Amino acid sequence: MSSSLKVKGVSVVFTTKKGPFHAIDKIDLDIAAGEFVCLVGHSGCGKSTLLNLIAGLNTPSTGELYCDERLIVGPGPDRGVVFQQHSLLPWMTCFENVHLGVRRVFGAREDAAALRRRTEAALNLVHLEEAAGKYPFEISGGMKQRVGIARALAIEPRVLLLDEPFGALDALTRASLQDELMRIVEQAHPTVVMVTHDVDEAILLADRVVMMTNGPKATIGEDIRIDLERPRERIGLAGDSRYVAYRKRLLEFLFLKQGVRDTAGI
Secondary structure: OOOOEEEEEEEEEEEEOOEEEEEEEEEEEEEOOOOEEEEEOOOOOOHHHHHHHHHOOOOOOEEEEEEOOEEOOOOOOOEEEEOOOOOOOOOOOHHHHHHHHHHHHHOOOOOHHHHHHHHHHHHHHOOOHHHOOOOHHHOOHHHHHHHHHHHHHHOOOOEEEEEOOOOOOOHHHHHHHHHHHHHHHHHHOOEEEEEEOOHHHHHHHOOEEEEEOOOOOEOEEEEEEOOOOOOOOHHHHHOOHHHHHHHHHHHHHHHHHOOOOOOOOO
16 A cells, blocks of 8 residues: 655755755645656755655755645654665664564564564565575675665555665666566555656656756756556667657756756766
8 A cells, every 4th residue: 555745835944054055945746646756856956855854854944745644744654765875784684674673663563473474575575585694794785775675665664765775786786676676666556756866767667757956946847757658678668769758858857957967877
């Protein structure tokens, strides 16, 4: 089961040594339950700021955010977060890293066997059952990110929030994990909001691509629906005229309308 999200007139002003910095300004965004939305824009445009607001990790200076019509006032188990850095606890095994969250969310109403089954099911979902007893230093970067995804999915969130989760990985590992993510989303059906710099990644994964203007006072510049059938396959899409048109539109926004600030992944 998934949840809808609503962002109403949200602005964020940070206090800095040089004075107030107006990061994002008057953002309105509606995301339907089960939608996969990618946030795209140059560095510093407030993509991660908006994601952190949805996660409840920060609060807006003005405006409100809702998850299933409930005001977001802090983090909650209905929203799972995967960061660019895996943030695994190095003294815990892969199983223990995932089990920690499971125990916090379900420990009061389920016995030890049920908690173990939940943890194992999450690791199985990302094909890491054989790495359950390994520590983070014993596995690859791509596997660490899979553990991070398993940890987020294990609490059965209705919303999955991804902050450039594949940005630090090599191209082949990134492609493999993109395919894994598409498979997981098809199976679990969460609402997904993902921050990325990569226009190809956005078109491959998303139902909608929300492009943000440059900061300060960043806001939504364009909101594009990606009408490509699922399941999607990257090689087939490469020659699809619709894919080419979407890519051209995104690049025109980033390069011509917003100027070149950061070409990483583009």
